[in-house]
Amino acid sequence: MESSHVSALQMKHAGIERRIAEEMSRPLPDQTTIQALKKRKLRIKEEIAHI
Template identity: 55%
Template sequence: MHTAHQTALETKHATLDRRIHAESQRPLPDTAVLADLKKQKLRLKEEIQNI
């Protein structure tokens, strides 16, 4: 059963995924930004799994 909280987390996760993809497609991706986005995405994934 999806809760509003879980749906919100999944939406944020998808948004981070798109931001990671966009950053990685740039001619000179910012590795610090990519690392931060990936950490945020991993935290969200873990939180979603713990629901």
């Protein structure tokens, strides 16, 4: 059970990382969006660390 939950969180983390990279590659990246995505990524990372 735990490993599948960790895998799901890692996939979410990777997806958010991709979205941040996409946003930053735009000519005018939206800093608000990037900050929100980074916060979500950090929360997921913390949740993975607690498991």
